[in-house]
Amino acid sequence: MKSIIFIETTKSGSSREAIKTADRLGFYTVLFTERPNFMAKREEFPDVHFMKLCDLSDMNVLQKEVKALILKGIEVSAIVSYVDPHSYTACTLADHFNLNHFSTEGMKNIQNKIQSRELLKNSSVTPEYWTVVTKAECKELEPKIKNKFPLVMKSPKSTGSKDVYKVGNLIEYRKRYNTLSTLYENQPILIEEYLPEPQYLVEVVVHKGKVHIMAIIKQDIQYNRRFIVMGYKLLLNPGVRFSNGLMKAIKEIVAKHGLETGPCHLELRRKGNQWKLIEINARISGAGMNNMIKAAYGINLVEEMLKMALGNDPDLTPKFQKNVYMQYVTVEKKGTLEKVTGKRKALASQGVVEVYVKPRKGSVITPPLSMGHRYAYVTAVGNTAIEAEANAKKAAAEIQFWIKESPKEKITTVIQ
Template sequence: MQTIIFLGSNKSGSSRDAIRAASEMGYFTVLLTDRRKWMKQREEFPDVHQLVVMNRLSDREEIHVQLSKINNQGKQVKAFVSFIDPYVSLAAEISRELGLQEVSVAALFNMEDKTRFRDVLKNNPVTPHFSVCHLNQDENELFDQHIKKLPVIVKSPVSNGSKDVMRVNSREEFSMAACYFKNQLGPSQLLIEEFVTGPQYLIEVLVHQSKTTIVAIIEQEISSMHRFIITGYHMPAALNEYARGRLTESIEQIMEDIGLTHGTCHLEMRWTEGEWKLIEINPRISGSVINQMILESTGISLVKETLKLYLGEEPDLTPLKNEYVSAEFITVETQGRLVKVTGKNKAKRMDGVKRVYVKPRKGSVLNPPLSMGDRYAYVLASSSDPLEAKEIAKKAAEQIKFYIEPL
């Protein structure tokens, strides 16, 4: 029985889309997870043919114990993959140990830590000014040593989804941020970066045998310039020929410098003063709605083509259509316990709406957005006109209301 094993997954989004894609491709799917409550929700995972609960997904010894059990069941493992942080490079290493398709393990490993990829790309012109400091120093000493110009961005080296990423505008704000990170991270490292202005874009990239393909360029709408919560995505992004050409050059140089010759990644970049600056890079497709968005816009299932790359097959990245697609996310303004959600069906019935997703269940505690995980619903809409796609998504999102009671 030909099998694909997934190391971790979210309940929805691109990582779950990948499991569904594997099942549709005819593979037996095994999910290794540390979320024990999913066993009680087993009926919600029909695409997961075998669900294995582990204590720690990073435990290599436990992984190999489970692999031995799976082999003894007569299953033929064809790929061992992960689509979530921080297990992408670990899954790639296990894949190599199993004699499966090799991907660029070192490049994936460097992308999983922001200080590592900044150091690797420090001489690349896309890299903004940055500094790495240690949180065992006094806040005022850190400020004097590492900050020459405000504002700056401070972040945890292993943050994702805009979690633990802050804009700092003054010495006082830096002191508060440093105290926060000391409490959160302990005596570890902190990354300080130049604040870069300009519109921001998400770029999805697949590299197959050293050939780099930009699969999608998606414009991002950022609702908060302090925590950088992205509440809108629009594809394809409207870029002029010069900016697009410079982007292609920049991406190819980044892939060469970081050593990604076989694998996937997504980047967040800003177009500022006629040049591209790299904000983030991660060794996987972006999560949440992004795979669905690319599918609606181009007909390409990026998670499926990524699986083919990991299976040793040649991905097919030929667009089958060209639709304008927008996604609008919904957050709440106050903390409270969810009583009910209304408007979902009304939003679904609107012309052009492709998908409506509401994440929290009744009784969940909702919070104002401090990270991308605090986005509680989205609407995906498409049209042959870019402005109409945006308008449909925004109007449909306005139909969805969260009723919460204060804690």
């Protein structure tokens, strides 16, 4: 019985799509998870054939669990992860059993945000940055940065915009240092140049040293205490100069990290004619990204990544091209969710290809302090980019969250 082992998943999005794809392809799917609630709601994962609760940070435990499966006669064909920070863990585990087809060292370099910056410190793609650990180092840095505000401060371990702050002066800088050093004791803190230019998400596949740009997406970022991406606009034809400059930057970034084979996504901003790397992650983006790319190009990217993990060549050729926009929904007040209305109406709206609502009745929902506080999204196509965006935003406006504290108030997305 051929199987694929997945190191962690989310309830929906790219990581779950990968498991469903493996199930559809006829593999025995195994999930190693550290989420007890997944075990408690086992019936919600029919596509997972075997689920095991274990410590994903303990490589000895993971090796033991894989060996136990092999002793049962299960043929392990691949070990993968589509979830931060487990891509490197999956590669290391796959290496131990001679199953890995991705670049382990590249995954390791990408996962460590400070190492990532250090590898590119002499490159023009790197924004100005500093690291501090102690309060003394924080104080010593002040003369160097006092005329460089605004800046961005974050923990290298942060994901989904959690614990990422924009600081406008030394007072805010000291305050956020105290916040981050308390949350991440004795851990380095990254301080980076703030770039006001538009941000782009670029989905990339590297196969045998060749870089393939799978999608270029302009992000609509709103800042209110945190950086939250509310909209994703896929760029079908960004222009030759734009594309060539972007490809040159990405090839340099990928090479410096040592990624010969594997997926990654990058967030970049264009300062003048120079691309600047904000962040790189060693996996396809989560949430609705796989389905967005599928709607735009007819490519199931998680399936092609599974092919690569199995040692096969992926098919990365677009089947068609469509304008696509994905709009997220947040709430304006904290409260207990009583009901959600408008999902069916949103799904029936013009151009809509997917509607996803995350929370269930009884969940506590809150205004966004991280990307995890986005509670729904709508993906729509259109004859033009403008039409696709309008379709997605119109449909998203149909989705309304009703919270206990304000039963007569409709809480919906902020469309800008």
